[in-house]
Amino acid sequence: MRIAGFLLGFLFLLSTGAGAQTTTQPAASQTESATSQTAPKASSDVQKERDNSGADYGHKLHLRLGPVFLGAGYSRFSGPGYYPFGPYDSYSLGWGPPFWSPWGAYPFFAPGYFGYGSAKGEVRLSAEPKTAEVYLDHAFAGPADHLKNMWLEPGAYDLSVSAPGHEVFRQRIYVLSGKSLKITARLAAEPQLIEGKDKP
Amino acid sequence: MNWKIGVAIILASATVLMADGPKGTEPQLAASGYPAHTEVNGVAVGAVLLTAEQARRTFASDVNRCCLVVEVAVYPPKDKPLNVSLNDFVLRIKDANLAEKPSSAKVIAGSLQKKAKSDRDVTVSPSYGVTYQSGRGYDPVTGTTQGSGVTQTTGVLVGVGQRGPNPASTDKDRSAMEAELSEKGLPEGTASTPVAGYVYFPVSSKKNNAVQLEYKLGEEKVVLALP
Numbered sequence: 001m002r003i004a005g006f007l008l009g010f011l012f013l014l015s016t017g018a019g020a021q022t023t024t025q026p027a028a029s030q031t032e033s034a035t036s037q038t039a040p041k042a043s044s045d046v047q048k049e050r051d052n053s054g055a056d057y058g059h060k061l062h063l064r065l066g067p068v069f070l071g072a073g074y075s076r077f078s079g080p081g082y083y084p085f086g087p088y089d090s091y092s093l094g095w096g097p098p099f100w101s102p103w104g105a106y107p108f109f110a111p112g113y114f115g116y117g118s119a120k121g122e123v124r125l126s127a128e129p130k131t132a133e134v135y136l137d138h139a140f141a142g143p144a145d146h147l148k149n150m151w152l153e154p155g156a157y158d159l160s161v162s163a164p165g166h167e168v169f170r171q172r173i174y175v176l177s178g179k180s181l182k183i184t185a186r187l188a189a190e191p192q193l194i195e196g197k198d199k200p
Numbered sequence: 201m202n203w204k205i206g207v208a209i210i211l212a213s214a215t216v217l218m219a220d221g222p223k224g225t226e227p228q229l230a231a232s233g234y235p236a237h238t239e240v241n242g243v244a245v246g247a248v249l250l251t252a253e254q255a256r257r258t259f260a261s262d263v264n265r266c267c268l269v270v271e272v273a274v275y276p277p278k279d280k281p282l283n284v285s286l287n288d289f290v291l292r293i294k295d296a297n298l299a300e301k302p303s304s305a306k307v308i309a310g311s312l313q314k315k316a317k318s319d320r321d322v323t324v325s326p327s328y329g330v331t332y333q334s335g336r337g338y339d340p341v342t343g344t345t346q347g348s349g350v351t352q353t354t355g356v357l358v359g360v361g362q363r364g365p366n367p368a369s370t371d372k373d374r375s376a377m378e379a380e381l382s383e384k385g386l387p388e389g390t391a392s393t394p395v396a397g398y399v400y401f402p403v404s405s406k407k408n409n410a411v412q413l414e415y416k417l418g419e420e421k422v423v424l425a426l427p
Contacts, residue, residue: 119370154372156379174260174380178367181260 224397305381
């Protein structure tokens with residue numbers, strides 16, 4: 001479908017490129033045309049018209065607006081096209097340096113690590129609550145609402161999602177290039193101790 | 201110097217113990233929890249043949265392309281550890297008169313990668329166009345003038361190939377698939393507690409074929425008809 005979209009787009013450009021041309025034509029000739037959709041046949045017609053445009057069949061020089069094609073196509077970009085932390089499409093740095101915090105050093109993923117790449121696989125994460133923290137292989141990846149689409153190198157990962165007051169969601173995931181994996185992590189609330197219940 | 205050797209031995213032992221091996225699946229409480237089950241000499245065996253849909257949901261790897269997947273659980277006697285080996289299993293397809301031994305995760309992953317590499321992405325899209333021309337136009341080819349009218353064109357767009365590598369066809373994919381199949385596979389070795397996991401048979405899936413699992417248990421042969 002993507003190829004079809006590209007082809008339609010190309011044909012559209014080709015047709016509009018042929019639209020303005022200087023040629024000779026009889027004054028009586030005035031053409032308006034509208035095409036609802038580009039097609040291979042239509043594109044070859046355009047090409048043919050361009051080839052013949054130099055023929056000396058008139059005597060009056062004027063600017064002719066060629067056929068105007070209205071294209072209708074469908075193109076789907078499989079990548080996310082949006083990354084909440086910046087334009088890091090196809091940008092991968094791997095592990096970043098340890099982040100030093102008062103509690104010690106822990107690894108984190110560099111910005112853009114989860115950006116789209118043709119040799120990556122997609123993990124669609126849906127988590128509840130949305131503010132839950134996501135960890136991959138015990139490294140902090142980010143809040144769940146910023147990681148709805150993660151693109152990862154093929155491999156096996158330990159995914160965990162945690163939020164205060166909720167039980168931790170853990171799953172071993174396997175990512176393959178060009179494949180999409182849907183994960184739904186609904187974190188159950190931790191059972192709360194009711195005070196005074198067990199007291200005599 | 202001796203303490204250094206001691207530390208090295210401890211570290212090496214810890215590494216071996218922590219090494220990732222097949223973990224399999226969580227066995228049911230009893231073999232009767234599986235659709236096909238039996239008990240011979242105190243050893244209970246349960247099995248279930250995964251449907252194509254179940255396999256698709258269970259694995260990221262497209263195992264349906266190469267094999268039939270059977271989840272097997274073995275329950276050894278309490279005081280008698282049992283040696284579990286994939287070589288003791290055979291899948292027999294009665295109608296096709298075919299018997300297959302299981303393949304290792306490495307072989308299956310290699311096979312899946314090879315099949316993914318050979319895939320071709322072909323896209324066929326129909327197209328249709330309508331052109332309306334008003335007024336009179338001069339056709340330079342025929343030398344005639346044409347009146348207004350509608351021209352219809354139809355065609356088919358065929359696209360072959362794609363920009364990047366085929367899905368799940370890289371060496372990293374093979375490693376990931378091997379890891380998945382291995383980790384979910386039936387753990388081999390001496391088992392003193394119930395073990396369960398998936399066993400992969402390189403048989404093309406055909407519906408309505410009677411399939412049975414044979415398990416060689418010492419001198420005995422356990423036969424389970426898989427529904």
